[in-house]
Amino acid sequence: MRDHNAVAPPVHDHVTDAVKAPSLIRLTPNTVLVRFETLKVYAALGAVRHLLDTGVVRPGQTLVDSSSGIYALALAMACHRHGLRCHVVASTTVDETLRAQLEILGVTVDQMPPSDDLRLDQNRRVARVRELLARHPDLHWMRQYHDPVHHLGYAELADLLRRALPDQPLTVVGSVGTGASTGGLTRALREHDPLTRLVGVQPFGSVTFGSERFTDPDAIIAGIGSAIPFDNVHHHLYDRVHWLDFQHAMAATIDLMREHAVFAGLSTGAAHLVARWEAAREPDRTHVVIGADTGHRYTRRVFARHREALDPALLAPVEIASLDRLAPPWAAIDWARRSYGPAVPARERPRDTTREHSPEHPREPSRDLRKDPVP
Template identity: 85%
Template structure:
């Protein structure tokens, strides 16, 4: 039966407007999945739009950045929209499907050689970007890891959530990664409700919250952790932090599809597992799970191994009180919005970011 009162969907002027809009799926009474085709369109589009409008970028100019995949595609689409050229220094984790899309969009791709070492992969990418900037003075380095301009686009997502979940006390649960999505979204939400909570998810081996002494053979979980320090991670925004190993993330990702028919990436699965744990302990709050991307690039590493997956219902974290108590395979801590600032050697310090406004 036709619903003559149904609102017609909008006709978008560019694919970025369609892709950036997530589907909101209520998984339980107090968990809502924000499912994206590619989350980082918000970051890339918001950043590029701001830089074009303020005259930092001009049509035809080339932007460059390093990426493990979804930011690369998001940036390529933003450049397509605003008439910019794009050069990506790609992680070893970028697959043929992603690379083909980038090349069709006119992106020049430098891909790092195969490596199971996350630190080596990221260090190689940063070195290559610096080499390109030396050779091409007109290139603009987007610096998704360090430039606060990448927080700006998530204000729109915060507005969407406020409209969709009016009056609900929100807890954002998402992978930390570059810090832009969880940080930008939470800042914007706290502008209206300072009690909005933020729970970050990390893999073991990431320096971001001090687990670099651990080694997880499968720890290259794109979008969750890092082997280098990111200025866009604002530690004082986080109320809780969870660390999960690959086996737990895989179990959660398979479980999300089995229980809710959601085909998503590892970072989404890991965030969902954490949200289920937190939601059981805080039933009065709505836990918003950031689903960064679909599961397509994890088909071989995760989904074809579904018979090996652990049962998520049997998994639980060890609660710790300090980082020296951190232990795999799953640990959690009350971070309590405190700062975290290891001193970096001068040679590792990123270039100082511009003082762009951050919501």
């Protein structure tokens, strides 16, 4: 019998509106997965719309950035929607499936040569972007790692979560990565509830929260941590930080598929494991797990190895009070919304150039994003 009260699904004018809409899946009574096909559509769409609305870029102009994966596709789709050209300097980790999609969308793709050193891969990408800017002054560098314009789009996601989970104290759990998704979402949520908590997830080997002295040969660091500092990571937004090695992240990713039939990426699995631990500690809060992408990029390195996966029920973090106690395979700290400024040699820091934020192409999207949040 036909349900005449059923709400008809919307008809979208562009695929980005469909792709950006997440599915909310309750994993436990106080854990909800926000599952995306590709999370960074929010960042790319929000940034591109703002840049067009403010006249920083114009229709037909070419946008350029480097990416290890899902941001490249998100930017390509945003450019497709708004009549812009796109040039991506791709990480060595970008696979054939993603590269084919980018090329069909008209993206010019520069892919870095194979390398097991992701610091070298990231530095090569930045150097290539600077070379392109020197040759083509009309290019606009999106600077997803450093320009706070990428935080803007997540205000829409915050509104969606507040409507879906009304009157519930929320804890956001997600991989830190560029800092834009966890940071932008939490800023927007704290405008309505300053007690909203943020738990960041990091791999060992990332400079972002001081674990660069460790190496994890199996780790897929791209999209979860970083080998270079990112300005879009605002450390004072985070209440807790967890570090996981590859084996723990893989175990949780396989467990998410086995227990909940959710095929998701490695960062989603890592956040799932952390959220399960945090939810047991604070059962009165709803823990929102950011599921950034699907598991297709991880089929061979993660899902095909499912028989090797550890039992997540047997895993637990070591609680530490300072970074000098940090050690694999899983550690956690009360970060307590404090700032962090690691000593990084000047040659390794991303530097601004006049071409990045010239008078014709100002970088800062709004005064509000430059203010520290009220805890």
